[in-house]
Amino acid sequence: MQRILDRLLDIFPAADRSFILLRESHSQKLIPVGVKQRHGEQDPNEELALSQSIIKEVFTNKRSILSVDAMDDDRFSQQASIINLSIRSMMCSPLLVGDELLGLIQVETNESEQQFMPEDLQVLTGLSSQVAIAVKNAQLNEEIEAETARRTSLQRYFSPKFVDMLMSGDVTTALSGKTYLGTILFADIIGFTAMSEAMAPADVLAKLNRYLTIIQKLIYENDGNVDKVNGDGIMAFWGVPHSDKSDEANAVYTALQMQRHLWSFNLDLQAENQPPIHMGIGLNTGDFVAGNIGSEDKIEFTLIGDHVNLASRIEHLSGRNQVLISEATWQPIKHLVSAVQLPPFMVKGKSTPITIYSIRGMESHEQNGYIMALPCHILDENGRHLGRGILTDSTPLSNGLCLRLSTHMEIERETVLTLQVETVEYHQPLVCVVKVNSALKGAHGGGSSYTKVVLTLMQEHNEDMIEFLRPGSCVATNYTWNDLKRR
Structure with missing residues (x-):
């Protein structure tokens, strides 16, 4: 703003003082954001002396005004503020963007020999339009920055x-x-x-x-x-x-x-x-x-x-x-998930036992298949333990399973494996027999670089597993709650 005010005194040699007022968005109060005097400096601790009659005229009509001689101007000559401030000639122009009034610019002189003319007012009005656009852009940028900061803060706690x-x-x-x-x-x-x-x-x-x-x-x-x-x-x-x-x-x-x-x-x-x-x-x-x-x-x-x-x-x-x-x-x-119904359980605050289900997997439209999180042990045809993994996906129509491995192993294509699925709700692991779709050569699951293997569920050996993973299936556990708690 100071550069604009300096420029005003250069453009209008007759001016003794220029200032800019901006309207606060929340209170609509006019706040001085810059003042420039040709002689001396405005005391920062001193309230800026203003003519409220001039401001009211500009804000009411939303147009620039010129007073060649304010002391002889019927609009202002009887106003105490004009007399007290010794304003002889002045121009005041609103800062308008569309119909929104952002503030005003005023240029004035105390010398009776110096007067502003209509052509001066045209220059000030044109300059005010440019300043208004700059002010509005600055306000929008501040709003965007404030909203971004608030959004960033809120996103630490909410989706x-x-x-x-x-x-x-x-x-x-x-x-x-x-x-x-x-x-x-x-x-x-x-x-x-x-x-x-x-x-x-x-x-x-x-x-x-x-x-x-x-x-x-x-x-x-x-x-x-x-x-x-x-x-x-x-x-x-x-x-x-x-x-x-x-x-x-x-x-x-x-x-x-x-x-x-x-x-x-x-x-x-x-x-x-x-x-x-x-x-x-x-x-x-x-x-x-x-x-x-x-x-x-x-x-x-x-x-x-x-x-x-x-x-x-x-x-x-x-x-x-x-x-x-x-x-x-x-x-x-219930039509989307496979679940194990657990024994009814009494909880604090309830007069009757509640029914609880353990979810083992769920139909996923997003992945066009079935998702699960079933840790398992991997055994070869001779029952030798090869390592551990987790079943994470399946495609029911093709009996395909996705197994993620955490250990180093080499497996030939078409190899038949036995998976012992760790299920908390059963006395014995749920066993399924699968065939490897592609060879696995020296894969190593170090850190998060696990190995993903696609398997075919051999249907003739896996009636229990197929039923266990079928969306809409619900079977009852063969454990009591005391058994479950011990596990």
Whole structure:
């Protein structure tokens, strides 16, 4: 602004003073942003003396005004501000972009011999138009930067989709709450206390941050939001601010993806000579209150309600690699998932036992197949143990399975393998016989560079496995809860 004011005194030799006022967006108050005097300097601690009558005239009519001799001008001659400021000749032009009034520029002189003419006003009006555009562009840039900073801050806590709703005002930031129907997910590292005792605190924190970065990314990618991170645990939700018929499917799909990615993450830990981590996940669907809780100084967005508590209690029942869901979550997606129905269980706050399902896999329209997270042991035809892996995908129509390996091995094409799938819910591993589709030569799964092998499920040997992985299948466990807890 100072360069513009300097230029004004060069363009108009008669001017003794020039200044620019801009209107604050929130208060509409006019704020001086620059003043230039030909003789002397404006005291920064002194309030800028202004003629309110001139400002009112310009703002009311939204057009430039010229007073060749303000002392003899019927519009201003009787105004005390004109007399007190000794203004003899002046020009004032609004800063307009379209119909939006951003501020004004004023040029004035106290010398009776110096006067501004209509041609001077034309120059000032043209210059004001250019200044107005520059001011508007600067304001837009500031708004964009402020919005970007706010969005970046919010995205540390919420998904991009939820942030869009916050930014648009669909979700309030006031201290209030609203009832929603949605799905809640809790996930927790199993054996975290023992792991923490064996590691330095800084190493524990670094390991947790790496793990949580993976988990949060998966939640956001599937339209979920993170409510809170509590040490080694994380709470996420779907259904706020708008419930969607795919909320349950998105939540369970996310849970399976979390278990799959945790397996790959453990390969990284193995390559670093660190112990693996294991996770249990619990989900429930129902009504809850979501909103801002706290005080004006510190606000936290959170979920409260009986169904939130139930999701947490289901998670506490989960074991390694398990995804446990309630009846309310299972019902809308039972045609998409294969599940094991666990024995009814009494939980705190419920007068009758609840039904819980362990999810082993799910039909995925995104991958045009079936996703799962089933750790397994790999044996050759003679029963020799070759290593461990995880079944992650299948294409039911072609009986194809995707096996990811974590060990070095060489396998010829057409080799028949036996996979012993580790299922917490059965006394014996679930066994399936597969044929390797392509040769595996010296593959090594160090770190996250695991090897992916496509297998054919030999149907005549795998009736149990095919049924186990069939979307819509639900079988009952042959364990009691005491058995499950011991595992």
